[in-house]
Amino acid sequence: MIQDKVLLIGLLGxxxxxxxxxxxRIFVYFGIGKYSIYELASLIITFNRPVFTIGLIVDFLVGSVFAILLYFIFEKLGSYYLVIKTTFSSLLSWLVCELLFTATVEGKYIPIRPINDYYSHIISAMIFGITLGLLLKKFIFKKLNS
Structure with a gap:
């Protein structure tokens, strides 16, 4: 049963x-950012060639592992205010990933991105956190929060 729950949580991530x-992608379309989230994630692997499918795989892996880690943390610490907790956790994760990306790829393999790219990714990370919190609340922690 627990393995099914972990797989479900990974899928929610x-x-x-x-x-x-x-x-x-909407931000990129309107010129607010240079790379979408998946394209940026692909640059960790390809260094200078943004590829949607590689970014999709990387982001799916990171999203599922992140969701599983948060589940185990919230199971121990409590799941109240779940959407707020997942949103702030997502922002913290964005900060760490952005620091690692900037230190390893940006400026060395690709030109430094415009500042609007950071803002679009912050908003996208918040959307990820809100979505994850809502999905975890609905499908995983529904009995605890009722």
């Missing part, structure tokens, strides 16, 4: 990346 990607 994967599904939560999609609204953030949609938002980041």
């Amino acid at each position: 994967v599904l939560s990346t999609i609204p953030g990607e949609i938002a980041s």
Whole structure:
């Protein structure tokens, strides 16, 4: 039973990346950002060639592992205010990933991105966190929060 729950939580993490990607693509379309979330994630692997499918795989892996880690943390610490907790956790994760990305890829393999790219990714990370919190609340922690 617990293995099924962990797989479900991983799937919820994967599904939560999609609204953030949609938002980041909208920002790129209107010229607010340079890379979508999936394209930025692909640069960790390809260094200078943004590829949607590689970014999708990377982001799905990161989103599922992130959701599973948060589940185990919230199971121990409590799941109240779940959407707020997942949103702030997502922002913290964005900060760490952005620092690592900036230190390893940006400026060395690709030109430094415009500041609007950071804002679009912050908003996309918030959308991911809100979506993940809502999905975890509905499908995983529904009995605890009732």
